[in-house]
Amino acid sequence: xxxxxxxxxxxxxxxxxxxxxxxxxxxxxxxxxxxxxxxxxxxxxxxxxxxxxxxxxxxxxxxxxxxxxxxxxxxxxxxxxxxxxxxxxxxxxxxxxxxxxxxxxxxxxxxxxxxxxxxxxxxxxxxxxxxxxxxxxxxxxxxxxxxxxxxxxxxxxxxxxxxxxxxxxxxxxxxxxxxxxxxxxxxxxxxxxxxxxxxxxxxxxxxxxxxxxxxxxxxxxxxxxxxxxxxxxxxxxxxxxxxxxxxxxxxxxxxxxxxxxxxxxxxxxxxxxxxxxxxxxxxxxxxxxxxxxxxxxxxxxxxxxxxxxxxxxxxxxxxxxxxxxxxxxxxxxxxxxxxxxxxxxxxxxxxxxxxxxxxxxxxxxxxxxxxxxxxxxxxxxxxxxxxxxxxxxxxxxxxxxxxxxxxxxxxxxxxxxxxxxxxxxxxxxxxxxxxxxxxxxxxxxxxxxxxxxxxxxxxxxxxxxxxxxxxxxxxxxxxxxxxxxxxxxxxxxxxxxxxxxxxxxxxxxxxxxxxxxxxxxxxxxxxxxxxxxxxxxxxxxxxxxxx
Amino acid sequence: xxxxxxxxxxxxxxxxxxxxxxxxxxxxxxxxxxxxxxxxxxxxxxxxxxxxxxxxxxxxxxxxxxxxxxxxxxxxxxxxxxxxxxxxxxxxxxxxxxxxxxxxxxxxxxxxxxxxxxxxxxxxxxxxxxxxxxxxxxxxxxxxxxxxxxxxxxxxxxxxxxxxxxxxxxxxxxxxxxxxxxxxxxxxxxxxxxxxxxxxxxxxxxxxxxxxxxxxxxxxxxxxxxxxxxxxxxxxxxxxxxxxxxxxxxxxxxxx
Numbered sequence: 001x002x003x004x005x006x007x008x009x010x011x012x013x014x015x016x017x018x019x020x021x022x023x024x025x026x027x028x029x030x031x032x033x034x035x036x037x038x039x040x041x042x043x044x045x046x047x048x049x050x051x052x053x054x055x056x057x058x059x060x061x062x063x064x065x066x067x068x069x070x071x072x073x074x075x076x077x078x079x080x081x082x083x084x085x086x087x088x089x090x091x092x093x094x095x096x097x098x099x100x101x102x103x104x105x106x107x108x109x110x111x112x113x114x115x116x117x118x119x120x121x122x123x124x125x126x127x128x129x130x131x132x133x134x135x136x137x138x139x140x141x142x143x144x145x146x147x148x149x150x151x152x153x154x155x156x157x158x159x160x161x162x163x164x165x166x167x168x169x170x171x172x173x174x175x176x177x178x179x180x181x182x183x184x185x186x187x188x189x190x191x192x193x194x195x196x197x198x199x200x201x202x203x204x205x206x207x208x209x210x211x212x213x214x215x216x217x218x219x220x221x222x223x224x225x226x227x228x229x230x231x232x233x234x235x236x237x238x239x240x241x242x243x244x245x246x247x248x249x250x251x252x253x254x255x256x257x258x259x260x261x262x263x264x265x266x267x268x269x270x271x272x273x274x275x276x277x278x279x280x281x282x283x284x285x286x287x288x289x290x291x292x293x294x295x296x297x298x299x300x301x302x303x304x305x306x307x308x309x310x311x312x313x314x315x316x317x318x319x320x321x322x323x324x325x326x327x328x329x330x331x332x333x334x335x336x337x338x339x340x341x342x343x344x345x346x347x348x349x350x351x352x353x354x355x356x357x358x359x360x361x362x363x364x365x366x367x368x369x370x371x372x373x374x375x376x377x378x379x380x381x382x383x384x385x386x387x388x389x390x391x392x393x394x395x396x397x398x399x400x401x402x403x404x405x406x407x408x409x410x411x412x413x414x415x416x417x418x419x420x421x422x423x424x425x426x427x428x429x430x431x432x433x434x435x436x437x438x439x440x441x442x443x444x445x446x447x448x449x450x451x452x453x454x455x456x457x458x459x460x461x462x463x464x465x466x467x468x469x470x471x472x473x474x475x476x477x478x479x480x481x482x483x484x485x486x487x488x489x490x491x492x493x494x495x496x497x498x499x500x501x502x503x504x505x506x507x508x509x510x511x512x513x514x515x516x517x518x519x520x521x522x523x524x525x526x527x528x529x530x531x532x533x534x535x536x537x538x539x540x541x542x543x544x545x546x547x
Numbered sequence: 548x549x550x551x552x553x554x555x556x557x558x559x560x561x562x563x564x565x566x567x568x569x570x571x572x573x574x575x576x577x578x579x580x581x582x583x584x585x586x587x588x589x590x591x592x593x594x595x596x597x598x599x600x601x602x603x604x605x606x607x608x609x610x611x612x613x614x615x616x617x618x619x620x621x622x623x624x625x626x627x628x629x630x631x632x633x634x635x636x637x638x639x640x641x642x643x644x645x646x647x648x649x650x651x652x653x654x655x656x657x658x659x660x661x662x663x664x665x666x667x668x669x670x671x672x673x674x675x676x677x678x679x680x681x682x683x684x685x686x687x688x689x690x691x692x693x694x695x696x697x698x699x700x701x702x703x704x705x706x707x708x709x710x711x712x713x714x715x716x717x718x719x720x721x722x723x724x725x726x727x728x729x730x731x732x733x734x735x736x737x738x739x740x741x742x743x744x745x746x747x748x749x750x751x752x753x754x755x756x757x758x759x760x761x762x763x764x765x766x767x768x769x770x771x772x773x774x775x776x777x778x779x780x781x782x783x784x785x786x787x788x789x790x791x792x793x794x795x796x797x798x799x800x801x802x803x
Contacts (some may be wrong), residue, residue, distance in 0.1 A: 039639075114634040
């Protein structure tokens with residue numbers, strides 16, 4: 001497979017030579033990189049101890065991309081009648097998907113810091129390194145997205161024949177080139193202003209937002225698209241679309257297949273060819289030197305102090321720690337969890353992304369509630385008990401952070417806990433759970449409360465209080481049952497062991513039961529009161545049992 | 548003989564911070580240079596400039612008569628670089644890796660294969676030629692890294708803490724390799740924090756602090772000026788002399 005790809009790439013050897021590439025060296029670099037890619041995927045399995053799980057993951061991603069491609073194909077080509085418009089939408093989404101994937105998943109493919117030590121000291125020119133890098137990214141994306149492109153191509157073959165399909169394929173490739181350019185520019189501009197540490201942090205936030213955006217689209221889009229209006233949609237009717245690279249590339253179709261020689265189409269089609277090639281030219285000619293120089297800079301530790309100290313005494317952390325933890329192991333656990341969850345990128349990526357569910361669910365349960373005009377829906381909403389959802393939504397801000405507490409990339413640093421004479425390690429865990437409550441649950445709960453009171457008024461106050469007690473109860477229970485190990489002491493690859501999975505389902509079930517009970521008793525004040533007392537006691541008791 | 552390294556008025560700054568400050572340096576072929584200095588003194592920056600990795604500096608730097616800014620590739624051709632951090636494509640096997648490196652140096656495939664196999668064998672890695680390096684220990688990776696810096700038979704070799712993770716036998720062997728390389732006229736630029744080794748290995752010691760060379764000469768010469776061991780010379784030039792008092796203060800922290 002790799003050899004075949006390389007052979008295909010080197011059909012362009014004369015072009016590479018013209019660009020000043022040392023083709024022999026490019027070939028060995030690509031060969032090594034492709035080898036690494038194909039081995040890296042199987043690297044994952046080492047943590048799982050069985051290779052079946054990995055091929056399983058591969059199949060799932062393949063199926064996932066295939067379904068996405070199928071969905072996009074149906075939305076574009078079957079619903080929209082005008083082919084150029086369909087291709088425009090298709091290419092635009094394709095470019096977005098490619099760029100986001102490049103940013104979120106493949107920082108290693110885009111920038112491998114090891115190249116600094118391995119490739120740069122060798123007699124290889126910048127042009128060779130850049131072209132190899134771009135071709136490598138290109139091949140990587142193509143391999144990954146084959147299942148995504150296939151449905152569109154099949155449709156094209158059936159609907160338009162060979163000629164149309166070839167053009168469509170070329171259009172897809174042009175989009176890939178353009179996306180690579182886009183992401184390169186983004187990286188270069190971030191690198192210009194940030195050192196390595198900050199660079200990674202910024203990319204981290206891109207990754208988090210990528211996951212959130214994907215989830216939002218996944219859950220909400222089917223509700224929001226009005227399929228009936230799409231049929232007669234024509235992209236050229238909308239001025240905004242003139243600025244989309246997807247439209248430019250799509251107009252090649254209008255020009256070459258439909259023979260539409262109107263002025264706007266011609267200009268767009270011209271841009272569609274010109275921009276991807278111009279961007280390739282810019283990357284290779286203009287940015288090579290820059291990029292290598294910047295890469296060297298990445299390795300160089302800057303001497304500036306990364307974080308200026310905030311006034312420690314007045315921080316939110318200190319306000320809480322004094323009020324909710326006892327001196328000793330508990331406070332140490334609180335401090336550790338607070339600081340680590342704020343700073344370690346791996347934790348943030350896996351946890352903060354989950355918070356993306358909160359606004360999504362909010363929209364789902366509140367904004368999309370009822371039917372009819374805004375006023376009708378508002379009334380229906382006020383008459384409903386939807387606020388219970390709003391109150392319990394913030395369990396998302398509790399469950400995942402607590403569950404993820406025991407994992408870390410730097411899990412080896414947990415030797416510390418083994419070296420320390422900890423009489424009651426549970427207290428440390430208790431402190432870390434409390435940190436999660438103070439750091440994530442309470443702020444989000446306060447925001448929900450503001451919404452609830454604004455929409456439903458003060459009479460929901462008893463429910464809010466009961467809800468809060470229940471959430472604390474779930475947090476305490478989750479910490480007690482899920483955190484079997486010291487905080488940050490396990491590798492992420494050991495995540496989802498049988499035990500934890502069972503318990504997390506059990507706790508989700510208990511949460512459901514508690515929420516349902518709440519809904520049942522919502523109108524009986526006395527029972528609500530008794531419930532509150534009982535669960536406060538239970539929470540207190542569970543926290544006492546952390547040893 | 549022409550010097551292999553000629554540096555005139557080399558300065559470099561990151562923003563406002565002056566990292567290298569008007570350095571002049573001549574190094575003759577066949578010398579083993581012990582390049583030392585405290586953290587952040589500008590050691591690795593100098594090495595990056597001398598290996599033609601970093602072209603942003605002021606002054607003039609010639610390596611084997613070649614201007615590093617005018618023809619970096621020609622410089623890279625004669626330089627072998629063994630980096631400090633054991634950065635390696637560790638999903639590759641040693642043979643894959645050395646094949647990549649050898650090809651980048653335009654070596655003939657047969658020669659790469661033969662040399663790599665022999666060198667790996669001499670380091671005791673003959674059983675691991677085709678195993679992925681992600682299972683290797685730190686010392687084994689370091690051995691591969693050392694070979695990758697030497698395989699193209701460079702004139703000028705830069706080593707940054709090359710002994711990291713190596714066992715005692717390999718350390719002795721590497722020291723022998725270094726002195727034999729120098730007998731053959733190769734120049735070695737050895738930077739390290741381990742003073743006792745630098746002291747024994749080097750013909751000439753260059754001490755850099757705050758971007759300037761503050762001592763330059765054979766160990767014997769430095770010893771006469773500053774005290775009996777390189778460690779003493781180092782601390783007397785770069786830091787506080789009274790480390791015994793400092794140690795005392797450190798322990799006094801218990802009394803508070």
